[in-house]
Amino acid sequence: MSKSTLSRSKPYAQLAAYLLFCAVILAVPSFVTDAFLLNKFARYLALGLAAAALALSWGYAGILNLGQGVSFGIGAYAIAMHLKLKTSPVHTGSAGLPDFMVWNNLDHLPWFWQPFHSSLFAVAAGILAPVVVALLLGSFMFRARIAGVYVAIITLAMLAVVNLLFIDQQAYTGGFNGITDLAWLEAGSVTFDPYSPAFYYLSAGALSLCLLLGLAFTRSKAGLILQAIRNDADRVRFFGYDVAAYQSLAFAVSAGMAGLAGMLYAMVLEFASPTFMGVPLSLSMVIWAAVGGRGSLLGAAIGAILVNFMQGSLSESFLDTWQLILGGMFILVVVFLPNGLSSLIGILADRLTRPARQTPDTALAALSEAPRAGRTPS
Amino acid sequence: MDIFFGQLFTGLSIASILLLVALGLAIIYGAMGVINLAHGEFVMLGAYGTWFLQSQFGLPLIPCLLLVFFMVAAAGWVVESTVVRFLYHRPLDTILATWGIGIMLQQAVRLSAGAELRYVQTPEFLSGSIDIAGVGIPSYRLFILALTAALLALTWFVIQRTEFGMKLRAVTQNREMASCYGINSARIYSLTFAFGSGLAGLAGALVAPIKSVAPDMGTNFVVDAFMVVVVGGVGSLIGTVVSSGLLGSGTAGIAFLLNDTLAKALVFLAVVVLVRFRPQGLFVDQRRR
C-alpha cells in the first residue's frame, strides 16, 4: 500500500492494538481462576501502569523522571492510610489508632490523617497529591529550562529526600516498616479482596482506562507538541508555545497515573512500604519502559508486565542467577534495541511488508542530548 | 574548642572520601558524557580485590592499592569495549545499560565471594590515632586525605600535562574532528574509562578498611558521587573538588547539629536547588547559546 494510506491507517492500527490489549487483560479472569495467580497478574498490571506513566513523560516529552517512586509512593501511602484506619488494631489495642502511632507514643490521630477516613478522599488524594507535587517540581525545574540529565539528577535527589523523610517520620508514616495490615477497599457493595477477580478487574480496568486516556492525550495536539518539545524545545518556543507549561503538564499527568498505580500496588500487596519510594524500584520502572518501548505507552506497559513476570518465575527456578540473567537482558535490550521490544515488532513488520529502509538513528541523538561537550577538566 | 576541630576534621574526611569516589566518575562523565551507574560496583570490586589479595596472599594494604588499580582498570576496559562503546551518542541509555552491568557485577561477586561481609585490615602503623589539638584524629583517615590529594594532583597532571591528556581533551571537545587529526578516539575513550574505573577501584580499596565490604555497598556510593560531579560542574576537576568539600562538610556539620538522617535529606535538597540554579555546575562558565 502506498505510504500515505499506510500512515493514515496507522492511528487506527494503534487504537486497535490498545483495544485488543485491553480486551486480552480483561478476559484473563474468565479462564484463570487460581486466586494466587490473579493477584500476581493484578500486581504486574499495576507496575505496567507505572511504566506506561513513565513512557508518557519520558517517551513523549523527553523528561527522564528517575523519581517516579515519589508519585507511586504518595499514591500507595494515601490509600494505605485509608485502609489502615479501617482495620481494628490487634496488637496495640487502643481504639482506632494505628499501631505505629501507639508505638511512637502518640495519643490522638494527627489532623492530616482525619480526612482519610473517607475512601473517596483517599482515592482522590492518591491521584491529586502526586499531580500537585509534580506541578510544583515541574515548574520549579522547567521554568529554568532544566533538561536531560539534570532533570534525571533532580528527580533522583527528590526521591532520596522523600524516602528519607518518610522513614524518619515514623509516628506518622510507620517509618521503615511502612503501613502494614491493611483492610480491603470497599466501594458500595463490592469489597476488593486482592485475591479475587473483582480486584483483578479493578487493576485491569484502571490500566485500560489510563492507556486509552493516555493514547487520546498523546494523539491530541498537546501530545504532538510534547513530541516536538522532545525533538527541539527551543524551536517550539518560537512558535509561541510555553514549553515549561507543556512539560509540567506531561509531568503531572504522568504523576497522576503513577499515583493510581501506587494505590493499586499497595492494595494488592496489602501494605505500603518506603521501598516503594526507593531508588531501585524507580530505576526498574525506567528499565521496564525502556525494555518495552519508551515511545509507546502500551509498549512500556507490556515491557513492565513481561519483565516482572520473568523476574517472578526466574527467581523461583534460578535462585542464584536470576539477577545475572536480568542484568544481561537489560544491557542487550538497551544496546541493540533502543526503542525496546515493541520496536522489534515494528522492525519485523517492516521486513515483511517492504525491504528494510535504514531509518537514520538521528532521532535518538536528539533525545534531550546531555551537554556532553562540557569543557575538559581544567 | 577541640570539638570544633574534631568536627572540622570529620567534615574534611567525609569530603575526601566523597572526592575519592567521585574523581573516577568526574573523569568518565566529564570527558565522555557517559553516566556510569556501575561506578559504585567498581568501588565494590576495588574493596573485594583488596580483601582477596589480603586474605589469599597476605599482601598488606599499600601494595594492594596499585594492584587493585590495574585490576579494576582492566575490568573497566572490558565493560567499555563490550557495552559502553555502543552508547556514546545515547547518554540517557548509558544510565540503563550501566545499571544492568551493576546488577550483574553485584550478583557475580555474591556468587563468587559469598554474601557475607568481608574484613579488610588496616595496616598496623595506621590503625592508631594521632593527637592534634587535643583531639584523637584517626591516622588512617589522615592517610586517606593525603592519598586523595595525591590522586587529585596525579589526575590533574595526567589531564593537563601529558600527551594522553591533551588527546583526551581534544576528543572531548569534538570526537569526530579529533579523529580527523589521527587521534584514535576509540582507544582514548577506552583508556579514559579504564583510568576512571581504576580510580574507583582505588577508592574502594582505601575505603574498605573503614566501611563494610558487601556485594551491594556500591549503590549509595554512586548516588553521592553523581551528585558531587553534577554540582561541581561537568568536566571540571576544580568543581568536583569544591563540591565534594561543600557537600562533605555540609553533611558533617548538619549531622553534628541535628542528626544524620536530616543531614542526608538537607544535603540532597541543597543539590536539587544548586542543580536548578546552576545546571552547568559551579565552575563551568556560561556558554553562549
Place this chain on the structure above:
Amino acid sequence: MTFTRRNFLKSTAVAGVAGSVGFPHIWIKDSGAAWAANGEIKVGVLFSLTGTTAVVEKSMHNATMMAIDEINAAGGINGMKLTAIVEDPASDPATFADKSNKLVLNDKCVSVFGSYTSASRKAVLPVFEKRKNLYWYPTLYEGRECSKNVMYTGAVPNQQQKEFIPWLVKTFGKKFYLIGSNYIYPKEENNVCKILLKELGGEVVGEEYVPLGHSEFGSVLNKFRETKPDVIFSTVVGDSVIALHKQYKAAGFSPDKMPMASLTTSEVEIAAMGGEYAAGHFTSAPYFMGHQSKENEVFVENYRKRFGKESVTHFVSEAAYFQMHLFRKAVEKIGKGDITPIAVRDATAGLEIMAPQGKVKVDGDNLHCYLWPKIGQAQADGQFKVIQQSSDWVKPEPYWAYPGQSCTKDGLKGA
C-alpha cells in the same frame, strides 16, 4: 525515536498469545488444601539470599536447612519427610509479603520459617493472620506484638535488658548514650532502656538514630567526645555496626572506659569487622558460640563441618536451628492427627527442648520462649567470653514496658 505505531496489531497479538500459552499451570483448578499429603510435610524457608540483609539471613537459612536435613536423616517426622520450599525475598518487604503468600496459598506450607528485620515480619504478619497459617520468627525483636499466628523464638527486650542494664550501670556508670538505626526496633528497645535507667537513677546524655545502611559516624563520635557517656547503648543493625566499631577504634576511644553495649552485634558482625575492632565491647544475647554445653558443641561442629571451618554460629542462627526442632516435636506430639498450622501451634505451647543455649520452653500464652540471657564480652579472636549468665531461664514478657497490658491465649488484654 521511530514511532512504534506501525503494525502494532501484530505485536500485541503475539504478546497476548505468548502470555496465555506461556504458563500451563494456569488451567489447573484450585486443588484442595491438603497440608500434609502423600508422605511429606511442606514447610517454607523464607530468608533473604540477596540484598542488604542477606549478610545475616544467609546464616539463618543455613541453620534451618541443616536442622531439616538432620530431621530427615533421622527418618523424618512420624515417617513423613520434611520438604523445604526455599524462596529468596531479596531483603525487600514487598517481596517478603509476595513470597509468603505463595508459600501459604500456592504451596500449602504447614509453617514458614523466616525473616530477620522487623520490617519484613510486619510485612508478612497480615498474610499469616488472614490465612490462619503459622510463621516462625527466630530474631530478637522489640516486643509489643501478640499474634496468634507467629511463634517468637527470639528474645524480647525484658529478656535482654533486665540483667544487662543494671550490670552496665554497676560496672561502668550511669551516663548512657543511646545510638540506633532509624526504625521501630531501636526506638522500642530504647523505651525499655530508659525505664530501666530511670529506676536505677541513670541518665540519658544523648539519643540519636542514623539512617539504615549508614556508614559515616564521624559526627556521632564527636558527640561521644562532647557528652562523655559511661556506656554507649547501641541498637545499630546491619552493616552500619561494622563501620561504627571501626571508626570508634580509629578515633582512639577505649572500651575499658566507654564500652559499646549492644543487643544485636553478634559473631557474624565481628567476623566482618575483625576481632580487634570488637574486642572489649559487650553484647547481651541468649546464645554465644563460645557457650559451653554438650548440645552447643554438636551444633557448632556440625555447622562448621557443613558450611566451612571459618563459619560462625550466633544467637539468631541458633534460634533458627532450635525452632525447627521445636516444630518437629510439635508435629510428633500431634501424631496421627490432622497436621494443620493451628494444630502445630497448639501442640507447641508449653513444649520444652534442649537447645544449644540450654533448655528452652514455649510460653503457651504469648507463644514466646523462655530463654537464657547471657552477657558476653567480645574477644580479639572473634568469640565472646560469657561474663555473666542468668541463673534460670527468663520468662518472655512482650509487654513488660507497658504495665496493665499482657498477651494472653486469646489476644491482648488491658488495651
Place this chain on the structure above:
Amino acid sequence: MAYLELHGLEVSFDGFKAVNGLDLAVERGELRCLLGANGAGKSTTLDLICGRTQPTGGRILLDGQDITSAPEYRRARHGVGRKFQVPSVFRELTVRENLEVAHSRHPGPARTIRLFPGIRLDRRIAEVLEIVELADELDTRAAFLSHGQTQWLEIAMLLVQDSALILMDEPTAGMTIQETGKTSRIFQRLRGRHTLIVVEHDMGFVREIAETITVLHQGKRLSEGSIRQVEEDPKVREAYLGSGGISHA
C-alpha cells in the same frame, strides 16, 4: 512610531560586542534586507528580536510594546516568526505534524487538549502546501527530506504560523536558481500583509525583492537606503571594497 524599533541595541559575549548600539526602524508591511559581511551581527540581531539571545543594552519595541526582556514564546504570540540559518524543523515528526505544530493559533495547553481530534488539515495549511510543493510528502518524516525540501518546510511552517513580523535568515541558502526565483515571488506576495526582515548574501535575490536595505558592519548600522544608494555609499565601498575586492560581499 514604526512597527519595529531598535534603540541602541547591544549584546556582548565576554567583551566582544556582536551588536554595538544598533538603531533600526522598520515600517509595518515593509520588506527590509539586512546585508553585511560574516560577523557583522546580522544573525545576532535576528536572535535579539526573536528572543533567542538576551541583549546587554538597548530596547526593542514591537508595535509600540517593549519586548526587550519578554521570553521567546510571548514574542511569538505578539507575532514574531523566525526562520533559522540552519533549517530547523522537527526531524522526527512528519511534514503534516510539523505544520500542525506550526499552526499555533491557540498555543495554550488548555486549548490543545482535545480528545480524539484527528489531525485535519484546514484550508490555510492546504494552500501553503501547494505553494511549497510538499503536498505529496505529507506523511514523510522530516528527517527524510532533502536539504531544499527542509528549507521549504521551514518556510511553509512560517507561513502557517502567519506571524505579523517574519525574520528570515538566509532563506535561499542551498537553493537552485528556480527555487530562489520562486522564493522571491512568495516574498513579493507576503509584502504588505506581513513585515519581513531578510538576511541574505545572494545579491541577485536581494535585487529582486529589496525595497530598503540596511548594511551592518561590526554590530553597527553602516548605511541604509535603496539598493543603488547603498551601492554608491562611500562608507560601504570602503568597508567592503577596501578589504580586497567584491568577493567578500
